[in-house]
Amino acid sequence: MTTDAAPQRSRVSAYGVATDQGRLLVVRLAESSPIFEPGLWHLPGGGIDPGEQPAEALAREFAEETGLTVQTAELMDARSYAAQRLDINWQLIALFYRVGLESADGIVSEVEGTTDAATWLPLADLHDEALSPAARDAVRLMQHA
Numbered sequence: 078m079t080t081d082a083a084p085q086r087s088r089v090s091a092y093g094v095a096t097d098q099g100r101l102l103v104v105r106l107a108e109s110s111p112i113f114e115p116g117l118w119h120l121p122g123g124g125i126d127p128g129e130q131p132a133e134a135l136a137r138e139f140a141e142e143t144g145l146t147v148q149t150a151e152l153m154d155a156r157s158y159a160a161q162r163l164d165i166n167w168q169l170i171a172l173f174y175r176v177g178l179e180s181a182d183g184i185v186s187e188v189e190g191t192t193d194a195a196t197w198l199p200l201a202d203l204h205d206e207a208l209s210p211a212a213r214d215a216v217r218l219m220q221h222a
Contacts, residue, residue, distance in 0.1 A: 083161065087168045088112065091135035092122035093176040094153060094215045095145075100199050101219075102184075103212060104142050104192035111191065112160050112167045118198065119209040120173075121145075123191065131172050139176070143195040144185030149177035156214050171211050173218060 088111075095102040103118040113119060123138040125131055136147040151174060158169040184195045205213050 083164050083166045085166050085168070087170075089125050089131075089170045089172070090123050091125055091131040091138070091172045091174060092120035092211060092215065093135055093139050093147065093150070093174050094120060094219065095176045095178055095181075096200075096219065097178075097181040097197060099201075100197040101203060101216070102143065102145075102181075103196060103198055103203075103208075104187070105194040106209065107187075107191055107193040109191050110162070111165075112158075112162055112169055113209040113211070114162070117209040117212070118203070118207055119192070119212050120215055121192075121195065122174075132174070135172075135174055135176070141190060142187045142192050144183060145181075146179040147176050148179050150174040151176075154214075154218055156211070158210055160210075169211075171214075173211075173215055 106115050108115045121139045121142045125134040132150045139147050153173040156171050160167045186194050
């Protein structure tokens, strides 16, 4: 039995795993990140709104955070995470999609959102301590695919 008085929240999110020429598309979490710590590299994507289909949420979030258009989305895996941030205990269900993009060019960064940068990083430069738990799992999923 837990005595922690922090509110409990659940969230289901859809994240895109986009690769191009040995690079992974990542976004940097901003101070307003609700679940994972700011400053970590994370996957483009986010929360699924009530009544929204996961692939629709993925495309919407991808456009908001990177300015890129998702053409294809293939479900790779789903993972569960427990996290505490801003005095809230989170239970996150993350759906990972392998995405194909209309173009890999023209990345933009979200303004006043939960991310503050978007970029392609070489897979060889992705180190666990700089990645969110979901991004770490995505890298492992790609390595075992």
